[in-house]
Each structure stands twice: as structure tokens, then as C-alpha cells.
Amino acid sequence: MPFALIVDEKTRLTKPVFICDHCCKEIKDAFDGNYEWDDPQQGNLIVNVVFLHKGCVRPYDKTHHQPRFNMGIHNLMVYLLNNLDLGPKRLKEAYKNTQKLTELTS
Numbered sequence: 539m540p541f542a543l544i545v546d547e548k549t550r551l552t553k554p555v556f557i558c559d560h561c562c563k564e565i566k567d568a569f570d571g572n573y574e575w576d577d578p579q580q581g582n583l584i585v586n587v588v589f590l591h592k593g594c595v596r597p598y599d600k601t602h603h604q605p606r607f608n609m610g611i612h613n614l615m616v617y618l619l620n621n622l623d624l625g626p627k628r629l630k631e632a633y634k635n636t637q638k639l640t641e642l643t644s
């Protein structure tokens with residue numbers, strides 16, 4: 539469950555988060571997280587992704603199949619924004635329209 543929503547018990551507001559596949563804790567800093575993936579299996583071009591704190595990469599990879607590729611979550615976000623056509627101008631507009639953002643960050 540690498541991408542999830544956390545619900546605040548008090549406010550019932552939700553926030554999207556990445557959960558580390560090794561320690562099961564929230565990855566709070568994009569520069570402290572990696573994502574890993576393998577080559578696609580034959581005939582399937584969609585691959586599963588694993589999210590890990592940088593400090594959890596080695597212990598995870600020791601006990602699991604070591605994926606062939608990895609990259610920082612900060613890079614993932616740039617690729618994702620680009621693939622969703624959210625360049626700086628549209629991102630700024632979306633940011634303005636996102637309500638209660640400060641309540642969701644902690």
C-alpha cells in the first residue's frame with residue numbers, strides 16, 4: 539500500500555501520503571524517499587512500484603528481490619506532474635484551488 543490517504547481523527551480531513559513498504563511509516567520528505575521498480579513482465583507494460591525511505595532501501599532489498607531501477611520520490615513527482623500536464627502555471631492555479639492545504643500538512 540505505497541500510496542494511501544490518512545484520515546485525521548479529529549478533523550476527519552484526509553491527506554494523500556506515500557507509505558514506506560519496509561517500515562510502514564509515512565514518507566514525509568520527498569528527498570528522503572525512493573521508489574523502485576523492475577522491468578515489465580512479458581506482455582504487461584504496467585509495473586508495480588515500491589516506496590521506501592532512503593534508510594529502508596538496503597534492509598528491504600536484502601529481504602526482497604532487488605528491483606532493477608530506483609529513483610528519488612522528488613523525481614517521481616516531477617515526472618508525475620509532467621505526465622498529468624501540471625506545469626508550473628497550472629500547478630499554481632491548482633494550488634490556489636486546494637482548500638485547507640495547511641490543515642493537511644503536519
Ligand SMILES: [Zn+2]
Pocket residue numbers: 558559560561562563590591593594
Ligand atoms: Zn521506511
